[in-house]
Amino acid sequence: SNSNLSHDDKLLQICQLLETNISYYNWVGFYFKNGDKNELKLGPYVGEPTDHTIIPFGKGICGQVAVSNENFVVPDVSAQDNYIACSITVKAEIVIPIFVNGENIGQIDIDSNTPDPFTEADERFLEFVCSKVSELL
Template sequence: MFKVEKYTGSREDGYSLVKKQLIALIEDEKNQIANLSNASALLNQFLDRINWVGFYLMEEEDLVLGPFQGLPACVRIPIGKGVCGNAALKKETILVPDVHQFPGHIACDAATQSEIVIPMIKNGQLIGVLDIDSPEKDRFDQLDQKYLEEFVSILVEHL
């Protein structure tokens, strides 16, 4: 049985705990949708000051909405479009302090002010992205990027 622990202490300690919780949730489960669903729920519980967290998965030439927590979202995003599509195209994390300054930003939720998107790469192939939005400008920083990339790495190993 999975037990939720409280996130206290430093941000680094919190991220360390959430990575351990992710492993506990997914290590014995092979179903991709179940693992992505629990991963998005875990991040939604852990991260404060966010309004959306979830996954877009590669399907043919587009990113297609996968498991998420938040308001209904854009269903299909072409590669190279918006923050998610650009992170997918470049296969690198994109951290956007102010989405209104990002050319071609796709506004699924008008409340979103900042965003971070981490590509999910397995065996050199892009399989999707983790997308996290916040209603605050400058919500995400390099520490978030480092630990969220580690979180995605752990998750991808189990997909």
């Protein structure tokens, strides 16, 4: 049973499961809205440490999803002007919002070192993951 794990431990296990099993998922993490501040705060993640532990709403791919409430698939990060680089090895990114009672409360963020790897199947799968995450928050 995992019932004695904290929420953050469960989220970390999800990150580990995704990063380990899907070859083109190379950095997997959660960002959550930070109280009543207009910013995201980094939660559990696996992959290279990032300096971007706080991201203002509207900034970068993650900050844009905080305000759009929509999936954001980036096949080529070098073609994005509003992008926050965490690592020079990253080629592509996908961010899927997490909804609790219809409110966007955070997101899963995945970086890939493979160019243009994400399909609609990734979106549908990660929407499912996010719906399960919303049940354990």
